[in-house]
Amino acid sequence: PKVWIIKETEVDGDLSQIKVIVSSRNMTQSGCLDIAAVLTGKICNVDGNIGKVKPLWEFLEWLKSESKNTISKEQTKKIDALISDLKKVRKFDVRIEDASGNPEVFDDYEFIPIGMNDENAGHRCFDEIGNSRDCVVMSPFIDEVGLKNIFTYAGRKTLITRKEWLSQISEELFEKFQESDGVYVVKGELLDSDDVTSDLHAKMYFSNNAGRNYLYLGSTNATKNGFYRNAEFLLKLRYSPNLSSYNVYRNELINDERECLFERITQYDTQAESPIVNDEEIRKAVIIIQNTKATVESSGELWNVKLTTSKLIDGIKIYSIHRPDMIQQLSKENTFVGFKLVELSELYVVEAGGFSRIVKLQTKGLPTKERDIAIKNSIIDSPSKFLDYLGYILSDSPESFITEREHLKKILEKIPGGESKYLLDSPLYEDFLRLSYSEPDRIIQIKDKIDGLDKKVIPEGFMNFYSAFEKAAKTSRRK
Secondary structure, eight states, X not given: OOEEEEEEEOTTSSOEEEEEEEESOOSSOOOSBOOEEEEEEEBOSSOOOHHHHHHHHHHHHHHHHHTTTTSOHHHHHHHHHHHHHHTTBOOOBOOBOOTTOOSBSEEEEEEEEESSSOTTHHHHHHHHHHTOSEEEEEOSSBOXXXXXXXXXXXXXXXXXXXXXXXXXXOHHHHHHHHHTTOXXXXXXXXXXXXXXXXXXXXXEEEEXXXXXXXXXXXXXXXXXXXXXXXXXXXXEEEEOTTSXXXXXXXXXXXXXXXXXXXXXXXXXXXXXXXXXXXXXXXXXXXXHHHTOEEEEEEETTEEEEEEXXXXXXXXXXXXXXXXXXXXXXXXXXXXXXXXXXXXXXXXXXXXXXXXXXXXXXXXXXXXXXXXXXHHHHHHOXXXXXXXXXXXXXXXXXXXXXXXXXXXXXXXXTTSTTGGGGHHHHSHHHHHHHHHHHHOHHHHHTHHHHHTTOOGXXXXXXXXXXXXXXXXXXXXXXXX
């Protein structure tokens, strides 16, 4: 699943709301084409529309249960609080403006977690899409099982996918789409761009069913695993009557304009290489790693990490995310020796079956505070960077501060001892002066933020300078 559930509260008011983002997008810098939908619901003082919202908080309950070995008690409490808030949402707003400015494009919605509490959810979606008269399937990854029911009923059918994945369906099924409304892939010039690789990653299904139009979007590919095996999440949106159609939806994606992203494939390539799809080994490896215990122990100025597991299969390799040079074959007990404080992490990379995954292991003995200070010192390693750090903290516009700072650096580089004059010659002084009276807490909190920093990075005279403003801030706060 690719789902964000966010609580937002007014800064100067009592109103709170839940924002839900259902997407096909992973947390990466990929240049691929993705889709996301945002729904917002007000938190009320009484229980809301349990029927509509229940699948969403059940999804969080499921995640909490599946993650019990990797999240803290504090994180569990936060999830419970979010679930409590979700139960007080009466409804989510699905209004979105179309090209004509009409905000009532959709009039209903449904959250559909797949492969979790409701074991039949994936089957139902599979059947609903298959029962369509007219249907557009957009899915980067496909297979014969995931598409076999699309032609249950006569109608217009369009398939948009990745070119290399067409080898995963039969020539007969390819020809059925071709004879209907066609098979499309991302244009070659987008794939070959020097700037960014823009292949397809969005998963969307337009369905005309029983006289109404629906749009499904989220993480589910048109594959057997997508609908029958994986943990996935779909948002089902119902169009308002007469506000969309197969032709309207399809024409938004496929048209004769130069900006169209897709091109039609008319020839089934019998020589195409099949993509690697068997990731069973890495799935098993991740399950085993999630039941592995990690412990950190000091060894002089360095640190050692010990992993222990009771379950084991061959072919699993693991290493800390900051030290790939320490990669080891997983055994019942692995010891990694010689970590610097800044290299300690709860994130590990697991390799198996030609795949790799990042996993988080709850780690005992991790010197979190000391590590955080060490990381901060590794970044803030000069008086100049110390002042930049303060600027980021205090500025209401970090972007403007960066621009001014770079300009000032060029000037001060030409002046002997110019950098030492930076404190009073920069916007930093003005920020201290302004915040001492408008937001004194931000001045007072600086002491905690610079606690533990190497004293050599703090400019001479800064602490006296800060003490004067800290005193003024405390006086201002009392008033």
